[in-house]
Amino acid sequence: MTVARTVELEGHIIDSGMMARCFGVVMDMGGEFEVEEFEVGRHKHAETYCRMMVTADTEAELRAIIHELNQNGATVADPRDATLEAAPDDQVVPIDFYSTTNHPTFVRVDGEWIPVEDCEMDCALVVDRSGDTITVGTKVLNAIEEGDLVVTGETGIRVEPPERPRNGGSSFGFMQGGVSSERPSASLIAEIADEMRSVRENDGSVLVVCGPAIIHAGGRDALADLVRAGYIDSLSAGNGFAVHDLERDLYGTSLGVDTETLEHPRKGHKHHIYTISEIGRAGGIEAAVENGTIESGVMYECVTNDVPFVLAGSIRDDGPLPDTITDAIEAQNAIREQAHEADLVLMLSTLLHSVAVGNCLPSTTKTVCVDINPATVTQLLDRGSAQAIGMVTDIGTFLPMLSDELLDGE
Structure with missing residues (x-):
């Protein structure tokens, strides 16, 4: 004896792949389906309707199938x-x-x-x-x-x-998946810049998720320029990114390495911990900016231009900085608030922090994922955004190109 339930699919279910996925779910999970009604949309703006009976051997098996169908957009009839x-x-x-x-x-x-x-x-x-x-x-x-x-x-x-999307033509492709370092980076960067302009013109919000590699690779000044110009509305990072950014201002190094000459100054390995000490002595990042201890960089521009930032701590952190949120639940809630307000998210050379932000994003939020490691970009795109651009490139090359695209005409 079998059990059955009727489900419905409606919308652009053919070209989006929804119908094929639902058929596959039923077969992969050992069920059967019978299409009872099928009305195909006859042009690209017309929706398609499918009504099908799903059967399984037991109620438990049927419930499991219905759950998976629900996740893919099917709705129980009546x-x-x-x-x-x-x-x-x-x-x-x-x-x-x-x-x-x-x-x-x-x-x-x-x-x-x-x-x-x-x-x-x-x-x-x-x-x-x-x-x-x-x-x-x-x-x-x-x-x-x-x-x-x-x-x-x-x-x-x-x-x-x-x-x-019915209009097509955007590099923020629908579930585009594949990532390649051979893609035309200049044209993609131009499209990202256009989207950032659009978000700003429509009073939207751009969230940037930052990894320490931005500082190591020489992207710091370009990102600071974007913050100053009003293209970044909030920043999410870990303790390490902020420490290296502040260290670059105080000592000209990032994790002890001179970012201009790539030399290792004497006692340079202590610069990051000295930086944490100086910021703590000042009473925090904002206080260090206000008293003149910090005079440049991304965190400086955030404070100067009232761009809110969240620094989420981890068990790996030195210090940490006074501004770093060390309670994991508190940090999650702060990140969640940022993510819910964002219209566009730039995930720049940080896997773990980007995953944390990505977990809070609805699938409708546009995302840009940039990393030198193809596996990192693929993993971030697979977190569920339907509109995403993935670029495999050096962040120290990407950010200056993006900054030039946005600021040269201003």
Whole structure:
């Protein structure tokens, strides 16, 4: 005896690959499907509709298949309201809670489809009935409070994976995947610059995620110029990036190496710890800028131009700087706030920190990933953004080219 359920797919499901993925899910998981209705969109702006019956040997197998289909954009036909269960304790979710994707999501409550605010992967969905209107948001598990109404199961949930743009032609390609160092970097940099101009003109927000290699490779001045010119609206980095940037101002070195001559000055290996000491003596980065201890660099421009920054600490840090957030949960929350406000994110030569930011981004946020290591770029693009540019190049080459593209005409 088998069990069955009917699901629907609607939208540009053919050219986006959604229909093929859903067929594959059913077959790979041992189920069967029968297409009951299929209406093909007859031009590029017309949507396609597919209704199919999915069968499996057991209810457990069917639920697993339906879950995967849901993640790929399928919706159970004749949906009921979502199942809500109260969280039994702080930081504890009900069994079978719905774990989110980073795609736009809707939850059916009291017969209405309500959009989920601040979509983020690997969270719980929490329904809030306390206000005049019902809202649905995401919460990481450590933020769950006793009594929160948490969505469980798959009923009453609709996921909308991003579809291929109808206008085409953008290097922010739809799920473009492949990364190559042979790509035309000058034209891609020009397109990134155009997008940054567009974001600024529309009062959007550009978030830059920075790794220490920016300082080592000579991209510091170009990034500082972009901050000063108003093309960067917030900065996310680790303790190391800020220390090396500040060290470059105080001693002309980055991790003890002269960035101009590449020589190792005597006692240069101590410069980074001396830098941390000087910033601590001043009372923090902002105080060090205000009293004249720091006179240039990325952190200097952030303070001078009121560009907010988050420095997230790790167990590897020396010091750390007074401004570095050492509580991991506090740092995650600060990064999450930045990510939710961003319209464009530049991930520059830092894998781990970019992964942390990427985990907080909805799939609709445009991203640019730049690293000398192809594996790093591929891993970052695979985190789920539907509109991404990946470049395998030296960050010390990329940033000056981007700065020239944006600033030469000003």
